[in-house]
Amino acid sequence: xxxxxxxxxxxxxxxxxxxxxxxxxxxxxxxxxxxxxxxxxxxxxxxxxxxxxxxxxxxxxxxxxxxxxxxxxxxxxxxxxxxxxxxxxxxxxxxxxxxxxxxxxxxxxxxxxxxx
Amino acid sequence: xxxxxxxxxxxxxxxxxxxxxxxxxxxxxxxxxxxxxxxxxxxxxxxxxxxxxxxxxxxxxxxxxxxxxxxxxxxxxxxxxxxxxxxxxxxxxxxxxxxxxxxxxxxxxxxxxx
Numbered sequence: 001x002x003x004x005x006x007x008x009x010x011x012x013x014x015x016x017x018x019x020x021x022x023x024x025x026x027x028x029x030x031x032x033x034x035x036x037x038x039x040x041x042x043x044x045x046x047x048x049x050x051x052x053x054x055x056x057x058x059x060x061x062x063x064x065x066x067x068x069x070x071x072x073x074x075x076x077x078x079x080x081x082x083x084x085x086x087x088x089x090x091x092x093x094x095x096x097x098x099x100x101x102x103x104x105x106x107x108x109x110x111x112x113x114x115x116x
Numbered sequence: 117x118x119x120x121x122x123x124x125x126x127x128x129x130x131x132x133x134x135x136x137x138x139x140x141x142x143x144x145x146x147x148x149x150x151x152x153x154x155x156x157x158x159x160x161x162x163x164x165x166x167x168x169x170x171x172x173x174x175x176x177x178x179x180x181x182x183x184x185x186x187x188x189x190x191x192x193x194x195x196x197x198x199x200x201x202x203x204x205x206x207x208x209x210x211x212x213x214x215x216x217x218x219x220x221x222x223x224x225x226x227x228x229x230x
Contacts, residue, residue, distance in 0.1 A: 003160070031216065043207065045217040056217060091161065102149040102211040105218060107161035
């Protein structure tokens with residue numbers, strides 16, 4: 001079974017440009033999450049989809065970030081326009097509903113974004 | 117406040133040594149979940165263990181063992197007879213009650229030398 005995949009693995013852009021990150025969850029997983037790790041700090045939650053609906057977007061830093069999950073399959077995270085502080089590693093995770101408690105989230109390899 | 121602290125930034129050991137990675141968490145919830153993930157050089161976060169707050173039994177999986185102590189709000193991870201392949205960054209995470217977001221610590225980088 002394929003794990004969570006993310007594309008691209010690396011992206012280097014200039015300040016002010018737009019970047020779109022893609023995440024393909026594990027097949028059959030309704031839950032999809034985005035997280036971000038900035039410069040050696042902790043990994044921070046951005047948002048959570050259940051199928052195509054945003055369940056929790058409390059971690060999105062500002063309105064330059066737009067996440068979508070049309071059709072409830074893969075998800076995209078667009079940053080427009082990118083700023084220097086957006087540099088970091090963006091992780092995607094997916095999970096299936098587990099009765100009786102918190103789901104186990106399975107993570108992808110991340111996309112390393114560098115904004116110059 | 118809900119928080120996870122991994123006070124050890126980096127640990128270096130020689131192969132076959134035992135090593136313990138510390139994790140201390142803060143939450144007011146009585147129901148919560150704790151996780152450990154491993155991030156090898158390839159970058160992905162690999163799930164290691166999930167533990168709920170009502171299960172304080174220690175767990176052993178091969179060379180890995182976990183010690184959950186609610187009294188000290190700790191969920192420590194021990195690798196016995198470490199190997200070079202154990203070299204990675206290890207993250208502890210808290211999943212509070214009624215939410216699906218993970219709260220991570222800053223990670224501990226473990227280097228195992230031959």
